């Protein structure tokens with residue numbers, strides 16, 4: 001399930017992120033790439049020890065946590081500290097699979113959902129599409145500023161070369177309460193039905209049935 005989420009960042013958060021990023025030291029993105037991804041990763045990201053890094057990460061995580069669509073799609077248990085990545089002309093991130101486990105040896109998270117938050121606007125660069133190779137074909141994602149996309153971490157994906165301008169994004173990974181993407185889809189469907197029935201008539205008994213379905217499926221599948 002690939003979910004596009006509009007307006008994850010407020011206008012104010014977006015300008016704060018841009019300002020903080022412009023004051024930050026960027027380094028070669030290979031530093032944080034896994035075994036094979038290193039070979040194809042050619043971008044830059046805010047340095048590990050950059051003074052602004054924590055603040056950038058906090059803004060992105062708070063925005064994601066606030067978004068109802070994000071919570072529905074990802075059912076987040078833990079969100080990894082985001083990377084702030086920049087692609088300038090000639091930069092690209094070739095086809096790769098994100099690492100299954102991320103973090104230090106003493107505290108690793110499983111990555112179930114990958115997420116890109118678009119800090120600047122698609123009109124500010126050429127190229128730079130996030131290309132997701134899903135089982136149903138290839139999907140190219142290039143979104144307006146403040147939008148986000150989430151997709152299953154098990155999918156091969158790449159970032160096409162930026163040929164003009166600059167692409168600025170935050171990238172993060174989520175360990176979901178529900179590890180199986182099909183189960184997350186079923187839960188999202190059940191919620192959609194529950195909400196629709198509730199809107200039609202809050203007293204409708206089928207709204208309770210849909211609610212019971214959602215809640216008990218979540219109880220059955222949730223793991224911590």
Ligand SMILES: O=C(O)CCC(=O)C(=O)O
Pocket residue numbers: 085093098116130157158159169171
């Ligand atoms: O920049 C993006 O949209 C995704 C980058 C990516 O695939 C990664 O950092 O693992």
Ligand SMILES: [Fe+2]
Pocket residue numbers: 096097098114157
């Ligand atoms: Fe990736």
